[in-house]
Amino acid sequence: MRGRTALLVLPGLAILLVAFLIPSIAMLFSPPGISPGEVFARLGRMLTDPYDQAIVVRTLGLGLIVTVVCIGLGYPIAYLLSRSTSRWAGVLLALAIFPLLLSSVVRTFGWLVVLGSQGAIPQLLLTLGLVDSAPQLLYTPLAIVLGLTQIFLPLAVVASYSALAQVDAGLDEAARGLGANRTRTFWSVVVPLSGPGVVVAATLVFAGAVTAYTTPYLLGGSRQRMLSTQLYTYSSTTIDWAAASATALIMTVLVFAVSGLSSLAARRGATS
Amino acid sequence: MTHAARFHGVSQVFGDFTAVDNIDLDIPDGKLTTLLGPSGCGKTTSLRMLAGYLAPTRGTISIAGVDSTRTPPERRNLGMVFQSYALFPHMSVADNVGFGLKMRRVPAADRARRVTESLELVGLAHLSASKPKKLSGGQQQRVALARAIAIRPKLLLLDEPLSNLDARLRIQMRAEIRRIQAETGLAVVLVTHDQDEALEMSDEMVLMKDGRIQQQGTPQAVFPAPANRFVAEFLGYENFLTDAGGATTTIRPEHLALSVSERTPAAETGAVLPGVVLDVAYRGVDVLVTVASADVSGARVELLADLRAESAPDLTPGADVWVHVPATHLVPLAAD
Amino acid sequence: MRTRHPIAASLAVGGYVVMLVPILFVVVTAFTAGSTLRFPPDGFSLRWFEAALTYEPFTSSLLSSLMLAAISAVLALALGVPVALAVHRGALPGRSVVEGLFLSPLIVPELVVGLALYQQLMVGFGLDNFQTLLLGHTVLMFPYAVRVTGASLALIDPAVEDAARGLGASPGRTFLSVTLPLLRPGLFSAALLSFITSFNNVPLSLLLQSRDFRTLPVVMLDYVQQNYDPIVAAISVLILAGTVLVAVIAERTVGFARVFGGINR
Numbered sequence: 104m105r106g107r108t109a110l111l112v113l114p115g116l117a118i119l120l121v122a123f124l125i126p127s128i129a130m131l132f133s134p135p136g137i138s139p140g141e142v143f144a145r146l147g148r149m150l151t152d153p154y155d156q157a158i159v160v161r162t163l164g165l166g167l168i169v170t171v172v173c174i175g176l177g178y179p180i181a182y183l184l185s186r187s188t189s190r191w192a193g194v195l196l197a198l199a200i201f202p203l204l205l206s207s208v209v210r211t212f213g214w215l216v217v218l219g220s221q222g223a224i225p226q227l228l229l230t231l232g233l234v235d236s237a238p239q240l241l242y243t244p245l246a247i248v249l250g251l252t253q254i255f256l257p258l259a260v261v262a263s264y265s266a267l268a269q270v271d272a273g274l275d276e277a278a279r280g281l282g283a284n285r286t287r288t289f290w291s292v293v294v295p296l297s298g299p300g301v302v303v304a305a306t307l308v309f310a311g312a313v314t315a316y317t318t319p320y321l322l323g324g325s326r327q328r329m330l331s332t333q334l335y336t337y338s339s340t341t342i343d344w345a346a347a348s349a350t351a352l353i354m355t356v357l358v359f360a361v362s363g364l365s366s367l368a369a370r371r372g373a374t375s
Numbered sequence: 376m377t378h379a380a381r382f383h384g385v386s387q388v389f390g391d392f393t394a395v396d397n398i399d400l401d402i403p404d405g406k407l408t409t410l411l412g413p414s415g416c417g418k419t420t421s422l423r424m425l426a427g428y429l430a431p432t433r434g435t436i437s438i439a440g441v442d443s444t445r446t447p448p449e450r451r452n453l454g455m456v457f458q459s460y461a462l463f464p465h466m467s468v469a470d471n472v473g474f475g476l477k478m479r480r481v482p483a484a485d486r487a488r489r490v491t492e493s494l495e496l497v498g499l500a501h502l503s504a505s506k507p508k509k510l511s512g513g514q515q516q517r518v519a520l521a522r523a524i525a526i527r528p529k530l531l532l533l534d535e536p537l538s539n540l541d542a543r544l545r546i547q548m549r550a551e552i553r554r555i556q557a558e559t560g561l562a563v564v565l566v567t568h569d570q571d572e573a574l575e576m577s578d579e580m581v582l583m584k585d586g587r588i589q590q591q592g593t594p595q596a597v598f599p600a601p602a603n604r605f606v607a608e609f610l611g612y613e614n615f616l617t618d619a620g621g622a623t624t625t626i627r628p629e630h631l632a633l634s635v636s637e638r639t640p641a642a643e644t645g646a647v648l649p650g651v652v653l654d655v656a657y658r659g660v661d662v663l664v665t666v667a668s669a670d671v672s673g674a675r676v677e678l679l680a681d682l683r684a685e686s687a688p689d690l691t692p693g694a695d696v697w698v699h700v701p702a703t704h705l706v707p708l709a710a711d
Numbered sequence: 712m713r714t715r716h717p718i719a720a721s722l723a724v725g726g727y728v729v730m731l732v733p734i735l736f737v738v739v740t741a742f743t744a745g746s747t748l749r750f751p752p753d754g755f756s757l758r759w760f761e762a763a764l765t766y767e768p769f770t771s772s773l774l775s776s777l778m779l780a781a782i783s784a785v786l787a788l789a790l791g792v793p794v795a796l797a798v799h800r801g802a803l804p805g806r807s808v809v810e811g812l813f814l815s816p817l818i819v820p821e822l823v824v825g826l827a828l829y830q831q832l833m834v835g836f837g838l839d840n841f842q843t844l845l846l847g848h849t850v851l852m853f854p855y856a857v858r859v860t861g862a863s864l865a866l867i868d869p870a871v872e873d874a875a876r877g878l879g880a881s882p883g884r885t886f887l888s889v890t891l892p893l894l895r896p897g898l899f900s901a902a903l904l905s906f907i908t909s910f911n912n913v914p915l916s917l918l919l920q921s922r923d924f925r926t927l928p929v930v931m932l933d934y935v936q937q938n939y940d941p942i943v944a945a946i947s948v949l950i951l952a953g954t955v956l957v958a959v960i961a962e963r964t965v966g967f968a969r970v971f972g973g974i975n976r
């Protein structure tokens with residue numbers, strides 16, 4: 104019985120090892136033609152170099168802003184949809200999920216059309232006479248934040264929605280019945296109960312935002328470098344394996360640290 | 376007496392928990408045997424070992440005289456009805472019932488005939504094209520029964536077949552299962568935790584507790600003579616008294632009589648104990664009276680008397696009464 | 712919808728604008744008669760659709776993307792479903808560890824996976840880029856194959872499989888005639904999710920590209936960087952139409968929110 108069960112797992116496990124686990128670990132210790140340890144030496148230099156530091160700080164900062172914006176917009180959407188009895192709620196939920204299926208290249212391309220110098224917003228501002236010449240909106244932190252928000256907002260909505268759907272709407276009514284007004288009920292019943300789900304949503308958004316490539320590449324360009332675009336440059340343009348691996352390590356540690364913190368927070372929340 | 380199946384020193388150990396503890400059990404042929412006991416006592420585990428879904432940790436199981444301990448379920452030829460019915464949701468009723476025949480490569484024409492026969496036996500021939508989800512709980516239960524019977528099994532196993540039905544249907548299905556058992560002459564093992572069900576349906580009943588068999592016999596043999604306190608409690612003996620020799624005896628609530636005036640009609644021989652009424656519960660046909668008393672050894676006991684409503688004395692809590700304990704109905708118990 | 716939550720409602724409207732309005736602009740721009748991405752567009756024409764459909768790099772990379780997505784989805788299911796079975800039905804020691812391993816590609820950044828495979832398998836080991844892409848995409852789909860089919864496996868009453876065995880079906884026969892049919896919605900969901908995820912993937916496909924085999928999103932990224940004309944808007948609208956089609960298929964079969972939202976209403 105055990106032997107047969109192991110047989111089911113083995114082929115998949117072999118592929119997982121060969122095409123994921125082993126290469127991911129080998130990348131840290133022996134990129135092609137590089138002596139072991141060089142990746143870590145390079146990592147040390149990166150962490151003290153102001154240019155690289157700026158990239159890490161920008162990545163972290165934009166990641167945080169995007170996370171806050173996504174939760175700030177996504178939670179209200181999820182809240183309204185989860186408490187709505189309208190038949191439109193299903194359609195609106197589908198509209199919020201649908202972008203998840205659509206290529207991020209297509210979605211980000213939309214911002215080129217909207218923010219580009221001949222695009223809708225600059226042209227609108229010109230037509231209204233609010234500016235003299237088309238403002239530069241592309242390749243700014245604002246463009247990246249907008250683009251990443253568009254990409255990750257659906258995720259925030261879906262994750263918050265699952266959390267909120269589990270909070271019995273009857274509890275809202277119970278709280279109202281006990282004399283709490285609508286605002287009090289929201290903050291003292293709905294938010295605490297859906298909190299752990301929101302932490303999960305925020306973690307997903309943050310991890311996605313600090314590792315996304317398409318959006319920073321198209322909307323940030325070489326003026327707003329982030330870890331992801333930097334990693335690609337190292338690996339494909341300058342072919343600097345040590346630097347590429349070190350960047351990958353920073354990215355991975357960042358994501359793991361945030362996931363670890365959030366599951367710690369979730370466990371705290373569960374025990375308190 | 377021939378045996379449909381036999382457990383020989385069978386144990387089932389999960390980790391460090393013994394769910395079934397060294398049981399020896401004979402399942403008589405052509406009769407309905409119930410496994411009765413409280414939740415977690417190992418009834419389902421025993422049934423699953425018999426059906427071949429679980430290999431015993433120790434011991435052997437033989438079916439129709441052949442050691443089948445290591446035989447996989449598909450080669451045991453037993454019919455099993457699961458508590459959840461476990462109908463195949465993607466197949467019609469007829470395909471469900473015909474599944475076992477298909478596995479046995481019964482030709483299509485024969486198969487159709489036998490499916491119809493089985494469905495007729497449970498009175499559902501008209502629903503053969505329906506999907507299980509469309510049926511009521513009682514109907515699903517009958518389909519499960521028909522499916523198990525269609526393969527003409529050596530033994531029919533039913534795991535709490537009635538527990539998901541409402542009270543009326545449950546009573547009705549008891550008779551139905553008895554009728555099917557009689558018509559087919561199958562040996563049936565039925566698991567239940569309901570003593571009324573077991574008493575009403577069994578030819579043979581097996582009482583279990585903590586993975587061990589406590590008592591086995593016909594309802595007529597077991598009911599008046601429970602072997603120990605566990606069996607007595609399980610069968611509804613509420614009153615436990617220590618006699619002058621220090622042994623434990625028990626008596627059913629309907630065998631106690633109460634009187635208000637001192638020691639009057641002591642029609643039968645036995646003890647008459649003084650007591651105080653604690654509670655009176657009127658139930659239409661009868662009245663349940665709880666009395667605080669002391670038995671002949673002097674120990675404080677609470678006794679429950681079940682009196683016929685029309686002949687019961689008018690009692691209120693706090694009233695002094697005499698409890699008559701007829702010696703003929705006292706059952707001596709072995710220690711647990 | 713009228714609402715008693717004005718603040719939440721205005722935030723929600725803002726959210727929908729950010730999510731959807733840029734897509735609307737792409738659609739509008741794709742029908743322009745002019746040759747720039749100017750807004751408002753200069754007239755109406757279908758010329759950019761014609762251009763997109765005859766532009767060889769788009770068409771050949773579209774085929775590449777479809778092929779890669781299809782093969783890797785099938786591979787991921789073929790390898791991942793047995794794992795789900797072992798985890799949910801088998802006597803597997805350390806099942807949560809095994810499940811965790813197969814879900815782990817979800818937490819490592821895709822760009823990092825891409826770099827690792829590029830370095831180690833393509834450059835280091837000498838695999839060609841199609842083989843590496845196939846391996847990489849398959850691994851990336853494992854979490855869907857294992858978790859989605861696992862979730863629907865968990866919904867199947869194991870007694871149903873026991874019943875089939877008791878009625879005389881061998882374990883293999885039980886799987887084929889009972890488990891597999893009941894698993895079909897889960898398999899379908901997993902396949903759709905895998906396919907879409909592979910088709911849209913940028914990080915792996917970008918790092919593992921070669922002149923001979925590139926996927927559509929990578930070619931589009933490249934094109935946008937070099938040129939500024941509405942042909943990308945046109946191909947985007949075609950992708951949008953294909954995606955809507957997939958969503959409709961999902962809704963008609965298993966239910967859209969169940970497949971893509973992980974939401975069981």
Ligand SMILES: Nc1ncnc2c1ncn2[C@@H]1O[C@H](COP(=O)(O)OP(=O)(O)OP(=O)(O)O)[C@@H](O)[C@H]1O
Pocket residue numbers: 389392394412413414415416417418419420421568
């Ligand atoms: N696979 C298993 N692993 C560990 N423990 C188990 C397993 N199956 C059953 N048990 C334990 O064995 C004991 C007996 O279980 P079993 O299902 O046989 O009880 P039962 O008499 O059928 O009870 P019920 O009336 O609740 O169905 C229970 O305590 C149960 O928790």
Ligand SMILES: [Mg+2]
Pocket residue numbers: 418419420
């Ligand atoms: Mg049971």
